[in-house]
Amino acid sequence: MVIVAASKMLTAVSTSAASLAHRRSLTCRATASAGTASRLVPHPSDLIRWVRREGGFVHPNLRIADGDPYGLGVVATNEIPPGSELIALPSHLLLRFDRSPESDGASDGPHSTLVELARRVPDELWAMRLGLKLLQERATARSIWWPYISNLPETFCIPIFFSGDDIKNLHYAPLIHQVNKRCRFLLEFEKEIKNILDNVSLRNHPFGGQDVNSSSLGWAMSAVSSRAFQLYGEIPYSDKPKNIPMLLPVIDMCNHSFAPNARIVQEQNMNKQNMSIKVVADTQIKQDTHVLLNYGSLSNDFFLLDYGFVIPSNPHDHVELKYDEALLDAASLAAGVSSSSFLSPSDWQQDILSRLNLRGDEALLKVTLGGPGLVDGRLLAALRVLLSSNKETVQRHDLDTLMSLSEEAPLGMSTEVAALRTVISLCVVALESFPTKIMQDESIFKTAISYSTELAVRFRMQKKLTIIDVMRKLTQKVKKISKMELTAQN
Numbered sequence: 001m002v003i004v005a006a007s008k009m010l011t012a013v014s015t016s017a018a019s020l021a022h023r024r025s026l027t028c029r030a031t032a033s034a035g036t037a038s039r040l041v042p043h044p045s046d047l048i049r050w051v052r053r054e055g056g057f058v059h060p061n062l063r064i065a066d067g068d069p070y071g072l073g074v075v076a077t078n079e080i081p082p083g084s085e086l087i088a089l090p091s092h093l094l095l096r097f098d099r100s101p102e103s104d105g106a107s108d109g110p111h112s113t114l115v116e117l118a119r120r121v122p123d124e125l126w127a128m129r130l131g132l133k134l135l136q137e138r139a140t141a142r143s144i145w146w147p148y149i150s151n152l153p154e155t156f157c158i159p160i161f162f163s164g165d166d167i168k169n170l171h172y173a174p175l176i177h178q179v180n181k182r183c184r185f186l187l188e189f190e191k192e193i194k195n196i197l198d199n200v201s202l203r204n205h206p207f208g209g210q211d212v213n214s215s216s217l218g219w220a221m222s223a224v225s226s227r228a229f230q231l232y233g234e235i236p237y238s239d240k241p242k243n244i245p246m247l248l249p250v251i252d253m254c255n256h257s258f259a260p261n262a263r264i265v266q267e268q269n270m271n272k273q274n275m276s277i278k279v280v281a282d283t284q285i286k287q288d289t290h291v292l293l294n295y296g297s298l299s300n301d302f303f304l305l306d307y308g309f310v311i312p313s314n315p316h317d318h319v320e321l322k323y324d325e326a327l328l329d330a331a332s333l334a335a336g337v338s339s340s341s342f343l344s345p346s347d348w349q350q351d352i353l354s355r356l357n358l359r360g361d362e363a364l365l366k367v368t369l370g371g372p373g374l375v376d377g378r379l380l381a382a383l384r385v386l387l388s389s390n391k392e393t394v395q396r397h398d399l400d401t402l403m404s405l406s407e408e409a410p411l412g413m414s415t416e417v418a419a420l421r422t423v424i425s426l427c428v429v430a431l432e433s434f435p436t437k438i439m440q441d442e443s444i445f446k447t448a449i450s451y452s453t454e455l456a457v458r459f460r461m462q463k464k465l466t467i468i469d470v471m472r473k474l475t476q477k478v479k480k481i482s483k484m485e486l487t488a489q490n
Contacts, residue, residue, distance in 0.1 A: 178301070
C-alpha cells in the first residue's frame, strides 16, 4: 500500500484561539515532483545566522546553496585550507529524542505522551522516534529549532511516497518488500496514534491538539532518515553508552561522497554543557566546491530508501538472493559442473552448512552478490564444500578460509573453478529475473518521466550493472585459475 499523494489538515481537538497561536500546521504534501524540493516555508530563516546567534560557528567562507549536482548543500565561497574548522554546533542545537522525563522538567505532560508513542515504534524504524520529536517541534511556534525546521524540504522523493507503478518499477523484491513494510507501518501507526491521542487532554497533547496522518508521519520519518547522524551518546539511567540519532543543523546539509573532503568530530561526553559537534576539513576545499561527508558504506537499497538517491558504480552495492539448493543444482547444471551433493549433501557437508547457518530451522538463507567481498562468504564456502568430495581436505580448513574469495583455491583448482562457474551461472539467473534489459532502461530516460520513475529505473539499472560486474570479475578469476592449472599440468 502506498501513502496517498495528497493530505489535508485534520480537525484539531477542541482548543482556544490562544493555543492556536502556539502551534504550526503539520500539513504535508507526500511526494516531490523534482529532485530538489522546496523548503517547508517560502522564505525560511537564515540558518547560518541562527547557528551563529545561538553560539555555534560556521566558517565565513561557507554558504548554503541550491543547485546541481547535489541539490541543497554547503558550498565554499572561497578556498578553505585542510584542517580548518568548518561548522561547530553547541549541544543545545542538537535535535535528539530524549526518553528521560527530566528533559522537559516534568514526569507527565506532552513529553510523557511522546515517549508513550515512541515505545510503539520498532527498533528498525528508529527514525520514526526522532521523527515524532521533530513533529512536536514543528507544531510548536516558539520552538528553538523552528529556524532549522523551516529550512527542511517540504517533500521527500523516497520510495514510500512513490506511486504504485513506480514501486513496481524498482523490479527488485527485497526493496519493494521494505517499502511496503514501511507504508503499512505508517498507516497502522496513524491509527494507533489517533487511538492514544483521542484520550489525551490538550495540556498533554504532544502536537498542540493537532492530529497527525500517515503523510506527516512519513515526512518526519523521511526527514530524520535522510539527515540524522548516529553519534555517540549517553542514555539516562544506563551505564551503557550507545550511538544516538541526532539532527545537526547545517551539518546535515553536507552531501555524501565515498571520497569526502571533511569529517565529523565530536566530544565523547554528550552530557557536557560545552560539548560541541564539529565538521573539520580533511583536504583543501576549493571555491564553489561542496563540503562532502561519508554517510557510510551503504548499498543503493539504503541510499534510495532513506536518502532518496542512487549512487552509480556504488562499490558497496549488492544483490540479494535466497540460498536454495534446487536453484544451486540448476545453476551448477547450467555451468556444466553438476554435483549430487546440492540436493543430497552428505552428513559432514550438512554439518558445515549448519555451521554456516544455511541449514536448520533458524537458518539465514539470504546471501548476496556484489559489494567489497564480491561473493557472500557463506555462499562461497557452501559451494566449495558441496563441490568437494574430499572430506579430509575440507576439514583441514576453518570456516574463515572457506568463506574467503582472496584464498587461492583452498580445496583445489578444479573445485574452485566449479564453484566460481556456479556463482556466474547464479548471476545469469539473477540478471534474467529482471523483466527489462539495460538498453530498455536507458531508452526510458529519453522520454518524459517523473523524478520518482527516473530514480526507480536508475536503481534497477545499478543492480543489473552490479551483477554484470560480479560476472566479469569472477570470469577473470576463473581464467587465471584455469591458466595456473594448465601450467601446473604441463
